[in-house]
Amino acid sequence: MLAERTPPLPYRAEVQAARRGDRSAFETLVRSVQRPVYGLCLRLLRTEAEASEVAQEAFLRAYQNLHRYDASKPFDLWVLAIARNLCLDLLRRRTRMVTENVDDMHEALPSGEASQEEGVIVAEERRSLESAMATLSVEDREVLGLYYVQKRTTKEIAAVMGVAPGTIMARLFRAREKLRKRMTVQPEELA
Amino acid sequence: MNCPDLETLLFDQAAGSGESLEHARTCPACAALLEEHRQLEKDLFRLADPLPPVDLVARVMHRVAAEPMPLRAEMRVGLPILAATLMAAVLSFVATRGPIGLLGASAARALVSWANTLSGVGNAIHAAWSTTAVPLALSLSAVLLLSLVGLRRVAPPRTVEIEVIP
Numbered sequence: 001m002l003a004e005r006t007p008p009l010p011y012r013a014e015v016q017a018a019r020r021g022d023r024s025a026f027e028t029l030v031r032s033v034q035r036p037v038y039g040l041c042l043r044l045l046r047t048e049a050e051a052s053e054v055a056q057e058a059f060l061r062a063y064q065n066l067h068r069y070d071a072s073k074p075f076d077l078w079v080l081a082i083a084r085n086l087c088l089d090l091l092r093r094r095t096r097m098v099t100e101n102v103d104d105m106h107e108a109l110p111s112g113e114a115s116q117e118e119g120v121i122v123a124e125e126r127r128s129l130e131s132a133m134a135t136l137s138v139e140d141r142e143v144l145g146l147y148y149v150q151k152r153t154t155k156e157i158a159a160v161m162g163v164a165p166g167t168i169m170a171r172l173f174r175a176r177e178k179l180r181k182r183m184t185v186q187p188e189e190l191a
Numbered sequence: 192m193n194c195p196d197l198e199t200l201l202f203d204q205a206a207g208s209g210e211s212l213e214h215a216r217t218c219p220a221c222a223a224l225l226e227e228h229r230q231l232e233k234d235l236f237r238l239a240d241p242l243p244p245v246d247l248v249a250r251v252m253h254r255v256a257a258e259p260m261p262l263r264a265e266m267r268v269g270l271p272i273l274a275a276t277l278m279a280a281v282l283s284f285v286a287t288r289g290p291i292g293l294l295g296a297s298a299a300r301a302l303v304s305w306a307n308t309l310s311g312v313g314n315a316i317h318a319a320w321s322t323t324a325v326p327l328a329l330s331l332s333a334v335l336l337l338s339l340v341g342l343r344r345v346a347p348p349r350t351v352e353i354e355v356i357p
Contacts, residue, residue: 030251034243035242060251060255060258148232149238151236173197176231179235183231
């Protein structure tokens with residue numbers, strides 16, 4: 001398990017410059033946190049176009065509300081929380097039944113580590129892991145994605161999700177158990 | 192001993208110690224479950240976020256460029272505080288013409304003075320009305336009428352849009 005650590009607040013200077021109207025500083029911020037923000041959006045929404053659109057909107061909202069940002073808290077978590085709320089709003093607005101194409105998810109959520117160096121078997125295992133994750137609920141995908149994929153601490157996850165830190169581990173265990181059960185199901189049953 | 196519930200088992204596994212782990216050492220089912228979770232965690236930690244679209248930053252900055260400059264938080268908080276402080280300083284100076292400790296006494300004096308002034312103005316109006324009621328009413332009406340005429344000349348004429356239906 002990850003040890004709890006104090007957030008280092010690495011973006012303080014850029015945030016201050018952006019607040020003074022320096023757009024290039026804001027661009028630096030966007031570059032720095034775009035991957036986790038987009039990654040979370042994609043994990044929750046499961047379509048690349050929507051994830052890109054919501055990530056853009058999250059950054060725009062962050063820019064518009066820079067004066068409200070509490071500089072004592074990590075900037076990336078603040079943007080992640082904005083993105084998460086936008087994703088949940090969009091998911092609530094969806095009128096159609098959620099019948100995501102799991103095959104698209106395989107392409108949309110590749111493992112970031114050097115897949116070329118890995119054997120086909122390992123790559124296939126990861127694909128099946130992503131497939132199984134894709135069948136979980138939004139809440140389960142979110143907590144697993146933030147903890148294991150983004151390597152966030154339980155405190156950070158609690159800050160993004162707006163819940164008590166003490167509840168995160170229990171959520172994580174439940175989500176992991178569901179995932180374990182899904183992993184034991186044959187791929188044909190998942191599809 | 193009965194098998195512990197899964198949450199207890201996983202909490203103890205995360206903590207690295209606990210009664211349930213002692214149990215798992217002698218229980219093949221619990222040991223297998225823990226091993227599956229350990230392996231699953233290992234696999235999960237290997238996953239990483241996908242790369243965002245290459246034009247994501249450009250798209251964001253294009254939208255940001257259309258936005259007004261963000262108002263600084265210090266400005267939002269600082270300006271009202273500065274204005275209130277200045278106003279308080281000016282008022283205390285005007286009212287006391289000296290140390291701020293005399294503000295209460297000066298305020299009381301000003302209140303009495305304004306009350307006297309208001310009373311005097313009331314008496315003057317009453318005296319004027321009782322002696323020259325008709326000329327005063329006519330003068331006030333004339334002033335009101337002239338003001339209305341002046342306002343009408345100053346105000347721009349109203350334009351009425353008429354939709355022409357062919």
